[in-house]
Amino acid sequence: MREDIDPADAERVDHLPSVRDEADNIAEAFRLSVASAINERDLDRLRALTRSLHEADMGDLLESLDGDERRRLIELLGDDFDFTALTELDETVRVQILHGLSPRTVARGMRGLDSDDAVYILEDLSEEDVAAILEHMPAPERVALLRSLDYPEESAGRRMQTEFIAVPPFWTVGRTIDYMRETEGLPETFYEVFVVDPAYRLVGAVSLDRLLRTKRQVLITQVKTAHVQVVNAAEDQEEVARTFEHYNLVSAPVVDDANRLVGVMTIDDVVDVIQEEADEDLRALAGVGSDEELSDTVAYTARSRLPWLVVNLGTAFVSASIISLFEGTIEKMVALAVLMPIVASMGGNAGTQTMTVAVRALATKDLSTHNARRIVSRELLVGLFNGTALACLLGGIAALWFANLHLGFVISAALVLNMAAAGLFGILIPLGISRLRLDPAVASGVFVTMVTDCVGFMAFLGLATWWFGGP
Amino acid sequence: MREDIDPADAERVDHLPSVRDEADNIAEAFRLSVASAINERDLDRLRALTRSLHEADMGDLLESLDGDERRRLIELLGDDFDFTALTELDETVRVQILHGLSPRTVARGMRGLDSDDAVYILEDLSEEDVAAILEHMPAPERVALLRSLDYPEESAGRRMQTEFIAVPPFWTVGRTIDYMRETEGLPETFYEVFVVDPAYRLVGAVSLDRLLRTKRQVLITQVKTAHVQVVNAAEDQEEVARTFEHYNLVSAPVVDDANRLVGVMTIDDVVDVIQEEADEDLRALAGVGSDEELSDTVAYTARSRLPWLVVNLGTAFVSASIISLFEGTIEKMVALAVLMPIVASMGGNAGTQTMTVAVRALATKDLSTHNARRIVSRELLVGLFNGTALACLLGGIAALWFANLHLGFVISAALVLNMAAAGLFGILIPLGISRLRLDPAVASGVFVTMVTDCVGFMAFLGLATWWFGGP
Structure with a gap:
């Protein structure tokens, strides 16, 4: 929940409709006010309505507007529009907005962004669109963005921020703080200061709380953590x-292959x-593409859903x-x-x-060669155990329904067999797929249900044929 | 990956086996060294082996040892064992370890912990166990922990850290920094300083980077963010x-109903x-309990898995x-x-x-009354569209297989009907369940497959009976 703590602030925005409704969606009244301000080109009202919006709320507002209103909102606000809001949008909506704007407008908006946000916005566009936008940017920023875009998709190089604070080991805490007080253009938020040698190789890091708690005359190298x-x-x-996740980090330095500091990844x-x-x-387990929105x-x-259905x-x-x-x-x-x-x-x-348990345990690395044998036998036993319990129930009901005790026995035996197979293949299939270095989430489902369907029909109909005599 | 950057450090631990193997699990050689040090009560070696372990690695090491070794490791290390490692364990393992230790040992270990970690460790124990442990703790800590445990399970009150830094609005940046330099017992890590009035009501917050970039003589109230x-x-x-997630926060103040600052939640x-x-x-979608480990x-x-199978x-x-x-x-x-x-x-x-798409969209609040109508009709159309495409395929194969064109028509029509029902009920059921303020992830699966099974059999067999004539 957002709280306006400063009463002066609260008063100032008093006559504006509230941004969110009870269900925490963008309020209809707010959306309509913004839309009418856009259509009447009432810039003062539009600024007043959007001035105190967090980038995430601006993102939600954009999604609630229609395509043309989105573009005009951004053009009207001009430099008052924070392009960071675009990182909060669905890819489809973001690309559509960017296509509606001139490359010059986009380049102008991107100038104020942290490099990771800029890369995030650019990476879904075509090479020509990226080139057209970069043309309007100052050379240093253009080079930095191109370097980030050179890293493979979904790599740390794409997600890192290339703005960070690095100081030499011989500086004192006081000098470091003075440097931060006096330097313009520091990253917008940061959680640690890095210590580097003259070749920009990382030699340690100091968290801000550590820095604040240390006396000014102490050397930075004395307070740095070497284990980073x-x-x-x-x-x-x-x-x-x-x-x-494993080490509960908030930020971490990113280095290139020569161990030179090139950026910082942050928790957000x-x-x-x-x-x-x-x-x-x-x-993936349900057969839905990861990029569906x-x-x-x-x-x-x-x-996008058809291929899995064909499989x-x-x-079947x-x-x-x-x-x-x-x-x-x-x-x-x-x-x-x-x-x-x-x-x-x-x-x-x-x-x-x-x-499901196996796929998630593999993803979080909880399941490994270390404990695979124990988990496989546990799953087999769970299958046999629950199979037996349910077989009594199913067998009883089937025997009563068709007034045929033999039928009850046959279906009970088939269920125990199929439940054991379910436990066994439910874990062996994801394990096998991950052994092949493929993603078990994507393909396990098809194979597991194929096995349980086949074993189920085969066991039940096969046992019945044998018990009641062949055709 | 963990890198020992300081070469001096690297040399010192050179003769120790490496902690992790290639698959990133605890290395067998390392585990065996630790186990033998425990069994030989070789305290020096045990200390050397575990000294530089991160709490998360210590957690993984504990999980790889057997039950008795776990307890003895903790007892041997004594004050050198950081109880934070217990927060990294599966609940089952943690409770088993805590039961093996004396309440006095646990109380001693808990004293150094941040309050959120202490609560996390205590909350799975029985009331008697908690009381026995708290008895051995100093009164102020005991009272603070009891107060946290008073909040409902899975609430912010349970997860918050009750140690934080709060200063009055009339302090300067310099005085605040001096206070942090001189005060003992500050929280282990923190990302912002809170500004409170004399009644401890929150009036704002200052991030550490802001604090570091501001001149000493500036009043704290001038740099605070009022919108928190x-x-x-x-x-x-x-x-x-x-x-x-929405506002990309790293920490946030926690207040009670009177808006008094009582703690801080952090991103980890x-x-x-x-x-x-x-x-x-x-x-939940697969019918596995959330607490299964x-x-x-x-x-x-x-x-724990049986009830869903009975349903x-x-x-069926x-x-x-x-x-x-x-x-x-x-x-x-x-x-x-x-x-x-x-x-x-x-x-x-x-x-x-x-x-699956609907359940996740409801969980992340992307699906709401705002766009429900559009998504329902999209899903119905997707069902009809894919149903028609697949019906051609299925109908053709069925007609050829049984050399019966009529059968092909019947199964095609049944498939289109069932796919349309799947799209429609696949979204209406989770929407309906969430409208009833229940968790759609838990119950949707049963109902959706029941509907598609029933519609599938009914449509196919019903159409066949009508087409080929009744019994």
């Missing part, structure tokens, strides 16, 4: 996020990565062909057709439980 | 995480919450009873039994895709 978690610029952002970028990675796993069109969404159609045919082996048995005893989806569905659910 | 994102102590941690706690919440959604036993795991058994019977309505038709045309799982399974997959 260092990130390599080429490292994948997921790897970086894991380091931040990492939080987004952590959220994205967890989301990616979740979507709510703002996507019907055609785009449908096309699923293929595996595999299980259908197993059923077709037993057509004769089903013809003689149609109750089998009624009951067979139950066995398959129970196995599918148990397999998904195991697989 | 404030967290209420009773607020749910998930709500707090969303605020941190929030990162864990973000990870946990995403994990919870993922597990890899270290759990077979019996515990099986019992699924119930819904619902679809089985729909199939049983058409026993006569199946008896006459057994191909229907072979093909019917395909229609149900495709619907289930498409429904899961839509539902």
Whole structure:
């Protein structure tokens, strides 16, 4: 929740509609005020409405406006519009806004940004668009941005901020503080000061609280931490996020292959990565592309979801062909057709439980060769245990429903077999996929449900054929 | 990656085995050295091995040891053991270790901790255990911990650190810095200084970088930010995480109902919450309890997963009873039994895709009344679109397989119907559940697959009965 603590401030904005409604969305009244200010080109009112907006709220406001209003809002506000707000938008919306603006306007807006935000905005655009924008920027910034864009996608080099404070080891704490007081153009926020040698190689870091608690005459080298978690610029952002999470970091220096300091990664970028990675796993397990967004069109969404459905159609045919082996048995005893989806569905659910746990444990590195054997046998036993418990229930109901005790025994045995297979393959499949250095979240689901469907139909119909006699 | 930058340091630990292996797990050689040092009670070696370990690495080391070694490691190291490492453990392991130690040892270890870590360690223990430990702690700390434990579980009050720096508005920047230089017992890490009135009500905050960049004689009240994102102590941690993420915060003041400053939440706690919440959604969608851990036993795991499987058994019977309505038709045309799982399974997959997107969008507040109508119609259209595309494929193959063109038409029509239902109910069900103020991640899965199974069987078998004539 946002609180206006300063009463003077609160009074000043008193006559403005409140930004958010009860459900924490952009309030309709606020959106309408902004839209009418845009349409009437009432710049004073527009400035008053948006002046105290946090960049994240400005982002939400932009998303709530329609395409043309977005562009005109940015053009009207001119230098009063903080381009950082664009980093808060869905990619689709951001690209659409950037295409609507002239390269000169974009370049002008980007000048005030931290380098990581600038890269974030540029990286979704085509090479020509990037070139057109960079043309309007001063040479030093252009070079710095091009260097960042040279790093691979989703690497630390793309996410890092190239503005940071580095001082030589022979400076005192006092001199460092004076330097910060007197220098213009320091990064907007920072949490530590780096200590570098003349070749700009990192020799340590000092957190700001440490700096503030130390007497002025102390040498910086005496208070620096030598053990610093260092990130390599080429490292994948997921790897970086894991380091931040593991060591509870707020910022970390980024170095190139020669161990020279080239930037700093901060926690706010990492939080987004952590959220994205967890989301990616979740979507991958359901067969939804990691880049799908709510703002996507019907055609785009449908096309991106289709491939996984086609794969699923293929595996569904595999299980259908197993059923077709037993057509004769089903013809003689149609109750089998009624009951067979139950066995398959129970196995599918148990397999998904195991697989979900395995995929996340692999992603967080909790599951490794170290404990794989124990977890595999645990999952097999859990499958057998729950399979037996549910078999009593399912067998009993099936026997009563079709007044056939034998049918109860057959379906019970089939369920135990399928639940054991679900536990076993629910963990072995993700383990195997990750051993092949592929992402287990993406492909495990298809294989696990294929196995539980096939084993389910095969065990139930096979046992029934054997027990009640073949066709 | 951890880098020992100081060459002197590197030399000193040169003869020690490296902590991690190539797969980034605790190295077997390191684990064995520690275990043998424990068993030989070789305190010097044990200290040398563990001295430079980060708390997170110590946590991983503890998890790799067996139960008795864990306890003895902590007892041998005594005051050299940093209890913060316990916050890095699985709950099961942590509770087991705490039960093995005497309340006096635990109380001694807790004294050095930040209050949020102390609360995190205590909150999983029984009331008697907590009381026994607190008995051995100094009164002020005991009272502070009890006050934190009084807040509801998963609230900001539980996660906040009660150590912070607050200064009156009339202090200068210089006096504030001098205060921090001269005062003992300041919090271990902090990112901002709070400004409070005599009643300890929050009037603003100053980030450390701002403080460092300002001249000594400036009044603190002149550099403070008045617009501060404030967290209420009773607020749910998930709500707090969303605020941190939305506004890119690193720390935020926590106030009580009277707006008095009572603590500070920092990003490291929030990162864990973000990870946990995403994990919870993922597990809930698969029917796995949010508190399940890899270290759990077979019996515990099986019992915790059983309820969802029983629910699924119930819904499986619902679809089985729909199939049983058409026993006569199946008896006459057994191909229907072979093909019917395909229609149900495709619907289930498409429904899961839509539902996953909806559940996450609801969790991140991207989906709201604002855009619900548009997303519902998008999902329905995506279902119809992909349904039609896949129906051509499925219909063609089915017609060829059973050499029956009519069968191809029937299954095509059934698939389009079921895919449309999947899109529609895949979003309406989570929306409805969240409207009832329940967690859509927990219950959506059961209902969505029940709907797609039922619609799938009903549409396919019903259309077939009508087309080919009743029993």
